[in-house]
Amino acid sequence: MAVTPPPSLPAHPDPRLDAILNGGLPQELAYAFGGPFHLLLPERFDANVAAFRAALDEAGVDGRVYYAKKANKAAAWIERCAVNGTGVDVASLGELREALGHGVRGENVVVTGPAKADDLLRVAVLQGCLVAVDALDELDRAIDLAETLARPARLLLRRLPPAQPNSRLGLDETELATALERCAEAADAVRMEGFSFHLSGYATQPRTDLAGELVELCLKARVMGLQADRISIGGGFAVDYAAAGDWERFLTEQRPADYHAGKSFTAADFYPYHSPVAGSDALREILAARPSGTGAPLADRLRETGVMLLMEPGRALLDRAGCTLFRIQGVKERNGYAILTVDGTSLSLSEQWFNSEYLPDPVLLTTGDGPNGGPARACVGGATCLESDMLTWRKVAFPVRPRPGDLLVYPNTAGYQMDSNESPFHDLPLPPKVVVDQTDGRIRWRLDRRPPA
Known part of the structure; x- marks a missing residue:
């Protein structure tokens, strides 16, 4: 009886990455490092930044x-941010030092996060x-520091989203009013430049709605003598990993039998791997929409009031800017499918540690030494003794049977997957990051200047 193949979710075609993967570089690097590694494509980062800037210019x-x-x-x-003038959003002293140390000017850095x-x-x-000030006591500390250092503190006041009242981040309406009074009283110790927010999820209209509210807050703050000429809408710009039809088919067809050990997931467990409006197009939609569905589009309100729009995308700037490679070091047959063991762990594919699956x-990439055999289904486990160390619970349908020595490439992992949860568990080294340069028709590589830590 024919076995129904498990649903697949191929990433969008990427000919430029294929040109790298189909050459000899992956196997050479796998041999050199003796373990998994990440490929970084900074040209893609530059292109994604340019796309966001183009959306602003068009509006x-x-x-x-x-x-x-x-x-x-x-x-x-x-390094690319320092060269092309892109700002950097940091939330720790270590991140701030990294940004400054690589040449990003302080004026191009925004500091977010709670209770700094x-x-x-x-x-x-x-x-x-x-x-971005998150609480009243943080505002007081910033003012005290500014007065002690005789340097004005450049501040945004972070707004608690009214639609997400249970968020632990931001100032509610009463706190915001108090914060504005304290900023006005602090006079030259503070440059209150505006307001910020960060919303969970990826919907665009709620961002337009809250941005419209912040524009009105800027106008009220100016009456109090405050600068208030910019707002930040944070991040939350979706990335489109796969085609709509493939995504819909996957969600419809996937079932526990498609996963090792009968693991089950619901659609709500997954990142939305297809988004009809993603990246810079989401920014275009935010700017074109009308706050709360009435009045002028947000772009018009920003222009009319002289308010600058700030944003803090992460994943969206890293779209297609990197991938992760593992070498298969073991293949075991089990109940009609194979269990692959690779030379790393799921700590280097972070989605698995949020009770989810990187889809x-x-x-x-086969070594080409001898026949592989026909199509095969396989899940992918890490090189630890933990049952839960699974890079891919799903029984993926491969065109040929995987073998020890073959490489597995996980596409589009630069955004949050590579290093959010990496750990040298079992004293396994962290996968190095390899920067690939494709200029002048040549493919060259170097190690990222930040050593694994």
């Missing part, structure tokens, strides 16, 4: 893009960074 809106550094620890992205440490605030004020199909 005639003054704005600034800040790369959310938490999405990937590699130095390559910060005194050392972080001190360096941020000294370097002229823009600080874009891994691509098999």
Whole structure:
């Protein structure tokens, strides 16, 4: 009886990446490193930044893009930010030092996150960074620091989203009113430059709605003598990993029998791997929409009021900017499918540690030594003794049978997958990051300047 193949979810075609993977470089690097590694494509990062800037230009809106550094620890992205003037969003002293150390000017850094440490605030004020204030006591500390250092603190006031009242981040309406009064009273110690928010999820209209509210708050703050000429809408720009038909088919057809050990997932457990409006197109939609569905489009309101739009995309700037490769070191047959063991762990594919699954199909690169046999289904486990160390619970349908020595390529992993949860568990080394340069028709590589840590 024919076995129904498990649903697949191929990533969007990527001929430029295929040109790298189909050459000899992957096997050479796998031999050199003796373990898994990540490929970084900084040209893609530059292109994604340019796409966001183009969306602002098309709408005639003054704005600034800040790369959310938490999405990937590699130095390559910060180096590109320093060169092309992209801002950087940081939330720790370590991240701030990394940004400054790679040449990003303090004025191009926004400091976010709750309850910021005194050392972080001190360096941020000294370097002229823009600080998103999350609480009244944090505002008081920032003002005290500014007065002590005789340096004005550049501040945004972070708004608690009314539609997400249970969020632990931001100032509610009463706190916001108090914060504005304190900023006005602080006079030259503070440059209150505007307001910010960050919404969960990827819907665009709620971002337009809240941005419209922040524009009105800027106008009220100006009456109090405050600068208030910019707002930040945070991140949450979706990435489109796969085609709509493939995504819909996957969600419809997937069932526990398609996963090792009968593991089950619901649609709500997964990142939305297809998004009809993603990246810079989501920004276009936000700008074109009308706040709360009435009045002028957001872009018009920003222009009319002279309010600058700031944003902090992370994953969206890393779309197609990297992939992760593992070498297969063991193949075991079990109940009609294979269990592959690779030379790394699921700690280097972070989605697995959120009770979810990274769904874009891994691509098999065979060594070409001898016949592989026909199509085969296989799940993928890590090189540890933990039952839960699974890179892919799903029984992926491969065109040929995987063998030890073959490579598995997980596509489009630069955004949050590579290093959010990496750990040298079992004393296994962290996968190195390899920066690939495709200029002048040549493919060259170097190690990322930040050593694994």
